[in-house]
Structures are given as structure tokens and as C-alpha cells.
Amino acid sequence: MATLHISDLELAINWWRERQPSPDGISACAQVRALAEVYALMVYHHDAQWDEQLLQGAARAAFLDWYGSTQDSPCIAICSTTQGDALCKGCGRTFEEVKHWTELGAFEKRAVWRRILREGTAWRFNRYAERVAGSTPAEDPKS
Numbered sequence: 001m002a003t004l005h006i007s008d009l010e011l012a013i014n015w016w017r018e019r020q021p022s023p024d025g026i027s028a029c030a031q032v033r034a035l036a037e038v039y040a041l042m043v044y045h046h047d048a049q050w051d052e053q054l055l056q057g058a059a060r061a062a063f064l065d066w067y068g069s070t071q072d073s074p075c076i077a078i079c080s081t082t083q084g085d086a087l088c089k090g091c092g093r094t095f096e097e098v099k100h101w102t103e104l105g106a107f108e109k110r111a112v113w114r115r116i117l118r119e120g121t122a123w124r125f126n127r128y129a130e131r132v133a134g135s136t137p138a139e140d141p142k143s
Contacts, residue, residue, distance in 0.1 A: 002107035003049040004063065005114060006042050009035060012066035031062035052107045067106045074116055076124045092122030 013035045020029035028036065038059050042050055055063060078090030081098050088098060097104075097112050104112070116122055 002052040002105055003111070004038075004052055004055055004107055005110065006039070006048050006050075007114065008110050009039050009042070009050075009063070012063050013039065015066045015069065016062060030058060031065070034058035035062050052105075064106060067110070072109070073101060074113060074122070074124060078123060088122065090123050092116035092119060092124065 013032055016029060016031040016035065020031070022028055034057070038050060038055060042048070074091040074093060075098075076090045078088075079098065080089040081087075081093075081095040086095055087093070088095075091098075093101070093112060093116065101109070116124075
């Protein structure tokens, strides 16, 4: 079952607030109001996740518009799953996630993104200089 996480809902709300700021400092655009209803229910029920199927109408459209503005794939074109790794060193996705990425829906992809961001161990989160600093230096050809 795919779910909407409250942190993604917050990101969507803030994206819409920046995109269509309140003209008077009080009112909110229709997209923010629709997403805020779901957010309020999640907070009221102490739910960090919401079943994807429960997100309907304007709230679903507003969420998917925000999702469409985000980077789709975490891939950095350094895929170690092609070399047999169960977890890609480049992006942090599992072999199955890489293999089925194009088949996953928006909510499933966001779940993967949340996990790899939380773990923060993939090469996508550091610079090349940091990666080579931990490697064994090559032999000096002059010696």
C-alpha cells in the first residue's frame, strides 16, 4: 500500500505557499487549503502517513502538481547494482527499486526518496573528493 507521508505533505504545502503567496497574509490559495485539510486530519489523528487512496480531488491534484516539480530519480549515473550490489552506491536504491523505478507511482517513489535521504549514505550525498579521500592511493609510477 502506497502512503503519503506528512513530511511530503508539508513540502507540497510550502511549495504552493511560495508559488501562490497570500495576498493579505491571512488567506491561502485553493491548493494550500485542500492540502491543509488533509494535514489537519493527519495531525488530529496523530498519523505520520496517510493511505494514498484517501487523498482525493483538489488535494490529490495539488500534491501531484508539487510532485511533478520535484526531481524524479535519485540516479547519479554511477550504478553499482549493475555490478551485483544489492544497494546502489551511487543513489542508495535497492536493485529492485532501480529495476522497477519506471513502474512505481508518485507515492512509492517519495517513500524511496525519504529513505535514501534519511540514510544519507549514497554517493549522491557527497563529493567525489570525499569519496577518494577514503580510498587507497594509487602507487606512484615514478617509484
